[in-house]
Amino acid sequence: MTAGASASRSTATVLADDLVEELAGRRDPEAAAAAAVADATPSGAEVEAHVVPLAARSAAEEPEPLVEEPDPVADRADAPAAFFADVPGPGRRPRRRERRGPTLREQRRLRTREAIVDAAAELFVERGFDHVSVMEIAQRAGVVEKTVFNHFPVKEGLVFEADPPIRAALLDAVRRRPAGESVAAAAGGFVVAAVSQLGSPAAAEGMTEMARVIRGSRTLQAREREILGTLTDTLAEQITLETRAAAGELEPWLAANAVMGLYSSLLELARDRVLAGASGPELVAMLRTRGQRGLALLQFGLAGYAKRR
Structure with missing residues (x-):
């Protein structure tokens, strides 16, 4: 050799x-959450897509009781200039919150996303992908249908990442x-x-x-x-x-x-x-x-x- x-x-x-x-469809939820939060702290290099279980990159969200605020990294091209002004760089220290763990909002977002993925996986295994509606996934996950689409713009995103x-x-x-x-x-x-x-x-x-x-x-x-x-x-x-x-x-x-x-x-x-x-x-x-x-x-x-x- x-x-x-x-x-x-x-x-x-x-x-x-x-x-x-x-x-194999078996990402560890804690590891996936940690990866997603780590990716949410941009560096000078291009921000890569989040690595999360059976997930597509989520679209921007409008505030509602069960939906988190928009994730600027998920739609970087549309993010305001003020967001990039806060990105750490030479001679610039990161904000204090970027050095801590996930915020309460981020934790809630990840929990919601995980609940949707788990509910979809259960239903797909039980009845098959083509015979399950997004409404049924939302009901089992305990969210509204719009929340599912905010996290996964297309149904296939619940199985294949974008x-x-x-x-x-x-x-x-x-x-x-x-x-x-x-x-x-x-x-x-x-x-x-x-x-x-x-x-x-x-x-x-x-x-x-x-x-x-x-x-x-x-x-x-x-x-x-x-x-x-x-x-x-x-x-x-x-x-x-x-x-x-x-x-x-x-x-x-x-x-x-x-x-x-x-x-x-x-x-x-x-x-x-x-x-x-x-x-x-x-x-x-x-x-x-x-x-x-x-x-x-x-x-x-x-x-x-x-x-x-």
Whole structure:
């Protein structure tokens, strides 16, 4: 095993954690809340989408008894200039409240959001995504229908995030790959490390429920294909940027589609097996073996393409 290959697996394993939780539908509420609050404190870098369980980025909210005040980070483009004047920067100390934990308003917002997500998950598992209305979700969560739409502008957002964590993690795996490693090895290694863990007992229950809900809804299947297409485009754009490929060159798109094809195929295989009742070390090993075989096939044709110099 080369040093480069070892580094790749280590990076992929670390970056795979968010994807495993996302696909298995089992994010820890406290960890998700902490991540959301941490993201609400902007820095000089671009503010990324909040990482929350089965959530899309929420829209701005109008005050009402059960709805929190608007979150300026969620709709940054529309935020007033005064908000950005308070962002910490060189020679500027952050406000005192930014150094504390979540405010009461933020805590209430997170509790409301969590209640909506839990209610939706229960109803989707019980009756299927297409047979549950937003009104029913609101009633079970103890909120009004408008509150659900304030947090999730579209119903599919209760299952798929608008900006799924896999996007940032996949790009990070590509950008952090060591010299001499191809983009297919870095991105493919990340995919294999992540999806193989979906066979673990810890992920099996959530994975089984998610698989049933998604496969029982054409709407969700169509949305998942859209997300996969967006991920493919994002990866191709990163490869194009690195290689300075000219307009019309096919290689970046071929490489991206190959890697995301491996991801899609391995994910469907994992769903097939957990729905059949399989889980545990044997399933993890089987998924890893199948994934590595697929990655080896990609490497045979793409090993020399887009190596870091």
